[in-house]
Amino acid sequence: LRSWDYGNLRIDTFVAPMSVLTNALGLLLAVTIAGTGHGVEAVVVAFTYYSSATRIMFEFNQIYRRLESSMTEAAQFTALLLTPATVLDPRSPEPAPARAADVRFEKVTFAHAGSGPLFEGLDLDVPHGAKIGLVGRSGGGKTTLTRLLLRMTDIDAGRILIGGQDISRLRQRDLRGLMAYVPQDPAMFHRTLRENIAFARPEASDAEVRRAAEAAHVTEFADALPDGLDTMVGERGVKLSGGQRQRVALARAILRDAPILLLDEATSALDSESEILVQEALWGLMEGRTALVVAHRLSTVAHMDRLVVIDHGRIVEQGTHQELLACDGAYAKLWQHQSGGFFDDSAAHSPDLR
Ligand SMILES: Nc1ncnc2c1ncn2[C@@H]1O[C@H](COP(=O)(O)OP(=O)(O)OP(=O)(O)O)[C@@H](O)[C@H]1O
Ligand SMILES: [Mg+2]
Numbered sequence: 001l002r003s004w005d006y007g008n009l010r011i012d013t014f015v016a017p018m019s020v021l022t023n024a025l026g027l028l029l030a031v032t033i034a035g036t037g038h039g040v041e042a043v044v045v046a047f048t049y050y051s052s053a054t055r056i057m058f059e060f061n062q063i064y065r066r067l068e069s070s071m072t073e074a075a076q077f078t079a080l081l082l083t084p085a086t087v088l089d090p091r092s093p094e095p096a097p098a099r100a101a102d103v104r105f106e107k108v109t110f111a112h113a114g115s116g117p118l119f120e121g122l123d124l125d126v127p128h129g130a131k132i133g134l135v136g137r138s139g140g141g142k143t144t145l146t147r148l149l150l151r152m153t154d155i156d157a158g159r160i161l162i163g164g165q166d167i168s169r170l171r172q173r174d175l176r177g178l179m180a181y182v183p184q185d186p187a188m189f190h191r192t193l194r195e196n197i198a199f200a201r202p203e204a205s206d207a208e209v210r211r212a213a214e215a216a217h218v219t220e221f222a223d224a225l226p227d228g229l230d231t232m233v234g235e236r237g238v239k240l241s242g243g244q245r246q247r248v249a250l251a252r253a254i255l256r257d258a259p260i261l262l263l264d265e266a267t268s269a270l271d272s273e274s275e276i277l278v279q280e281a282l283w284g285l286m287e288g289r290t291a292l293v294v295a296h297r298l299s300t301v302a303h304m305d306r307l308v309v310i311d312h313g314r315i316v317e318q319g320t321h322q323e324l325l326a327c328d329g330a331y332a333k334l335w336q337h338q339s340g341g342f343f344d345d346s347a348a349h350s351p352d353l354r
Contacts, residue, residue: 022054073190087151089171096174097163101259101290102128103149108158110148118144118313121158128163131286133301134294135334136310142294143184145310146262149292151175162260180256182266184294186249188240193222193248194229200252208255215281216251217274218244242269250278254285261291267300275300298331298338307331 029050033043105124111117118141126132134142148155151167160167167175180200188196197218198209213219213229221244225231231238233248240248246269253261263282267275279300295301302321309317309324309331316330324331 019058022057026050026054076190087154087172090169093171093174094165094169096170096178097165101163101178102126102130102161103260103290103292104159104161104164105145105148106159106161108148108155108160110144110153110155112144117156119155120313122313122315124308124315126290126292129288129290130306131291131304132293133304133307134292134310135296135298135301135307135331136316137334138296139312140310141313142310143264144313146181146264146292146294149262150179150181178258179260179262180253180258181262182246182249182253182264184264184268186245186252188233188245188248190232190234192227192230192232193218193225196233196248197229197251197255200256204255209251212251212255215254215284216247217277217281218247218251221247243271243274246270247274247278250282254281259289261286261289261293263291264294265296266293268296298335309334 026047030043030047033046103124103126105122108119108122109117110119110122122145124145134145136142147153149160149162149167151160151172154168162170162175162178189199193213194206194209197213198204201208204212210219210229213222219229222229222231225238233240246266250266253263253266266282267278270278275297291304293301293304301307305320306318307321307324308315309329311330317324317327319327321335325335
């Protein structure tokens with residue numbers, strides 16, 4: 001597909017000079033015919049043929065362009081489809097748990113392909129409706145933990161349970177249906193903003209999509225675009241900033257209306273002001289749901305029911321913000337760093353937490 005890209009470049013580079021050249025040729029042809037004294041009819045006939053010939057050429061060019069853009073789009077999905085499935089559905093799947101959404105990691109052992117074990121006998125208990133903040137240094141295993149819960153990869157030993165059911169006994173689609181996931185770097189499709197949001201729940205009405213877009217503050221920037229929510233994203237449309245993509249991803253999560261929320265650095269690219277707004281929407285969304293929220297900016301998770309500090313695949317501490325500050329360990333150190341000038345805004349917006 002690389003070579004296709006190069007072909008694309010070549011066509012685009014030659015189209016403009018080509019049209020100048022064909023226009024010049026047409027003119028030359030007209031002058032020549034007129035000069036040879038064939039009369040007006042000959043000039044008109046020649047010109048009619050000539051212009052329909054060039055029109056066909058340019059139509060062909062447009063068709064080619066459309067084809068090429070569909071091909072590029074299709075290539076993205078083909079790449080996805082060609083990725084071999086590493087996780088398989090069980091032969092006789094169990095029905096998904098009803099809305100009970102407690103999460104349990106039981107003695108989970110996991111190693112990324114080609115590296116040593118990251119988690120060894122990891123235990124984590126998240127009661128139904130609890131809001132858990134996952135924090136810790138980069139590379140600690142926070143993202144991996146969320147991906148294991150989504151069963152993007154299978155674990156090597158132990159069990160992961162939702163509503164008391166082993167997730168490996170569920171159908172993939174049933175499992176994913178239980179969760180709304182906002183990844184660290186959300187992917188956008190080369191489609192409209194509306195479609196990018198709606199794919200989280202294709203049967204949602206336009207009004208529901210609009211409401212989700214409003215709650216996630218997508219409309220704030222979308223309404224300023226010429227086509228609003230119908231503006232194309234990516235390639236030939238609007239390129240979204242990191243913060244804008246995060247808002248689209250949050251709108252998806254809001255629309256999805258799933259019992260478990262997994263947010264991985266979902267607001268990290270937002271400026272402090274937008275973060276406060278989006279955070280409010282998120283608190284509303286978390287109401288009555290189980291939430292696992294990964295954040296580096298501690299002020300975003302400080303209010304959660306429980307904070308779990310992960311380092312090198314181990315849970316080194318857990319408790320509320322106050323409890324963890326009081327025990328003066330890893331979390332207290334992280335907090336000190338962030339409120340002591342490294343991340344000025346985290347301290348500025350949460351003076352009550354000091
Ligand atoms: N696909 C992968 N293949 C191999 N190793 C991986 C893969 N993904 C993550 N790792 C490794 O696993 C460890 C945990 O990574 P993870 O992404 O879970 O950390 P994190 O806590 O989310 O970090 P951050 O805060 O930077 O997002 C790291 O050492 C990382 O290098
Ligand atoms: Mg991560």
